[in-house]
Amino acid sequence: MKKILNISSLAAPKSGAALLATLLLAVGFIALGFTVPALLQRLVRPIEFISLESKDPRDVHMKNKVLFKPGFKRDVWYMWQGLQDDSSPLDLLAIVVENKTATFFQLDPNKSNVNTGKLVPVPYRASCMSCHSNGPRAMRPKKVVARGMQATFYRLTVALLNIRIKLYGSLENKPYAKDKKTIASFHPLKPSQVYALDLESCIKCHAKGGIRAPLTNEQWWTARHLVSTGSMPPWPYQISSGDKAALLGSGRVTAN
Ligand code: HEC
């Protein structure tokens, strides 16, 4: 029988080229051995960035610090949010993803503990559903708060975390409590006032049974923002001129 693989030639390379290839492979493995653990460590530490989308009332971009705590069946995404000059106490927000459901929390930053996972909810200070339609959102930093090598690690981490966020697929969104007041601040519009943003260019993905939950008029402002910055629809998809006019031009998308 013909030998397919000669093990001895792998163990002791004879030609110079083979020796060089083995050496390069070894160097590659060692480099990976250093980078992968460093990256994984980075992944479980908070990353700080100036948000492109979130602004304070003076129109200054907010500073966000995001921490991802993955679990076997339950992931928790934390975000501290504050002004860039650190002049005010930071808000602490969380989204818990479990069983295809995303639960939104505004947390007491002093009583909650991100290390033990203790979540102490307080009333929402913003309507989560006005910007989130499908649990965690991809992070779009205007700028990361770091320099040199650390900034590169931050950007890489953001890219990896964004892949994680996209892989959840369609999620159901829930407030942390079911009382009327909490539900009303989670999404202020009454169910009868909510209608789907049925734009042809978007429903390929944002639809029942699609990869993202349907968009409604509640997310109109953020949809407009993402389209005007060119973030949505993602490349190579394009928005039709009719949909663009409906979303950006008339100021309001009509119910159908
Ligand atoms: C004005 C729009 C807006 C509102 C309102 C809003 N978010 Fe977000 N949120 C964002 C954006 C945009 C991101 C992605 C980070 C970035 O690029 O700034 C984000 C990110 C997050 C993250 C980090 C994980 C992720 O999704 O990337 C958490 C946690 C979070 N939001 C929780 C909440 C909760 C809880 C509420 C309601 C109290 C809320 N958010 C309200 C826009 C908003």
Ligand code: HEC
């Ligand atoms: C090819 C699929 C695809 C198309 C087409 C698409 N989107 Fe998205 N959209 C996504 C994905 C994936 C995300 C989550 C990750 C991100 O933010 O990039 C997202 C996120 C969003 C969000 C943030 C809320 C959320 O679901 O997390 C808005 C708002 C949005 N898209 C608006 C639009 C609009 C408006 C259109 C049409 C003009 C559109 N998208 C077309 C895939 C798509």
